[in-house]
């Protein structure tokens with residue numbers, strides 16, 4: 001039997017998809033031909049969606065195309081660790097649940113004795129009161145234990161959940177920037193939103209409820225056997241007959257739920273792309289195509305969900321039967337056993353009550369196992385993030401000096417396609433170096449390598465003799481920092497946004513940094529000055545203001561080397577010149593690499609590196625390069641003419 005994603009347990013989906021429904025000729029009047037064609041088209045579409053769901057699953061398991069998904073072992077080890085570190089509360093949880101379940105199981109036995117007393121006409125009146133009182137007493141005890149068990153379970157679940165969330169956040173924060181940028185945004189967003197939520201629900205509710213239900217089932221079985229082995233066997237045999245259905249479900253469910261998660265990632269990726277590229281979509285009239293792409297993703301996702309639902313339905317149908325049959329079997333076995341004198345009426349009553357009472361926890365076990373399967377699939381996707389290989393292993397060595405030296409840098413975004421071809425560069429401490437060159441020549445890539453964002457394929461970029469990518473991130477950022485055209489404003493006050501790298505900075509330092517980039521005047525005009533809330537949905541900053549906040553943030557971070565990747569491009573030329581002018585004072589004493597389109601930046605720089613096709617072809621001052629009459633001179637004449 002295949003475990004094909006969209007085949008049901010009997011493979012009917014695949015068969016049906018391959019062979020459109022056959023209508024016998026005598027029932028096929030001319031009017032039905034259209035219907036048959038429509039059915040055929042429907043099955044073909046279904047087949048296509050099934051194939052695409054398979055592709056989504058395959059892509060989600062391919063570490064080159066998608067982010068990793070952990071295996072079952074990693075998920076079990078993760079939950080095992082969470083539980084192991086909470087041994088005491090886990091033990092209390094088990095004890096209270098055992099007491100609650102155990103006391104519940106005494107009740108059928110007491111009721112059985114009550115029936116025997118009533119049956120035994122002579123002694124009827126004598127023991128009835130005591131037995132009835134005992135039942136009431138046990139019910140009260142059971143309520144107390146149940147309350148305690150629920151309370152402990154909730155706290156245990158919440159504690160587990162908090163740790164799980166912390167784990168996810170810290171894992172994501174340690175991801176290399178290069179890897180995050182290379183990932184599909186939709187996938188990452190889906191993992192940290194939907195998957196965290198699903199994992200959270202299964203950890204908080206699924207784990208404790210499964211424990212409670214499992215314990216109740218196990219103790220019920222023990223109680224049934226203690227009550228009467230003869231009456232317990234038929235029910236146990238029926239339950240045992242259900243194991244193939246459960247095993248089939250358990251074998252197939254992980255794939256189904258991982259595929260569901262991957263299809264949600266697809267939906268989010270398409271949606272994010274559409275929103276991020278909305279201008280292009282509008283300009284090229286792509287709305288209809290984007291809507292269609294979204295609909296296709298949803299159709300594939302619905303197909304994956306249908307498969308999961310079919311698995312659940314088949315399982316629940318099998319188990320529902322299994323819950324009803326034991327009651328009849330126990331009654332028949334009881335009647336026969338009673339006629340043979342093997343069991344008394346009390347035992348039959350107790351056995352029937354146990355079987356009836358067993359249905360609920362068994363149902364809960366199956367329900368929670370399903371919930372945990374969904375949670376486990378989400379957890380494997382979340383733990384998969386931790387399997388993203390780090391692009392650096394920080395060492396212990398700290399830089400001895402501030403000189404930045406690049407040696408034979410080669411780098412490729414795609415294997416076999418280098419965009420830098422052996423760049424050598426020795427920065428002079430405190431100099432302003434402008435990097436110029438045609439679009440796509442590799443200027444930004446060089447900037448990323450010089451600021452330690454990416455690891456070169458070969459060669460090295462070292463500061464004070466230590467490879468940038470061998471430095472811990474917090475050390476790296478105080479050595480060299482990259483400021484790009486993207487300036488994210490985080491939700492928070494202006495102050496919060498400026499002091500990100502050094503949270504204990506005093507307000508005077510914040511104002512000084514803002515003043516240095518020409519941003520203090522508008523900040524002071526804000527309703528609450530430094531305390532004004534900015535960021536998504538709050539006070540709106542113009543791109544130029546956002547850029548000033550970002551630059552002020554860098555001044556507070558205080559690295560000795562700055563790589564400015566067209567940092568002033570979003571500001572109009574006059575403001576840009578002002579900003580650069582005010583920055584000049586502050587940048588004094590720092591080494592600055594300015595990657596620029598506008599050649600006036602180059603004109604002001606101490607040296608200029610001209611990058612063409614991933615190589616530095618000219619390096620020198622403005623005057624030297626003009627005298628050279630090469631690439632730079634051409635660019636300069638074109639710019640000034």
Ligand SMILES: Nc1ncnc2c1ncn2[C@@H]1O[C@H](COP(=O)(O)OP(=O)(O)OP(=O)(O)O)[C@@H](O)[C@H]1O
Pocket residue numbers: 413414419437438439440441442443444445446
């Ligand atoms: N994330 C990426 N994935 C794949 N290729 C990339 C990526 N970023 C840049 N490239 C390619 O690498 C080459 C160098 O790009 P880079 O951005 O470094 O050039 P640039 O000189 O800064 O260009 P521009 O001035 O237009 O920003 C280009 O061919 C570009 O298409």
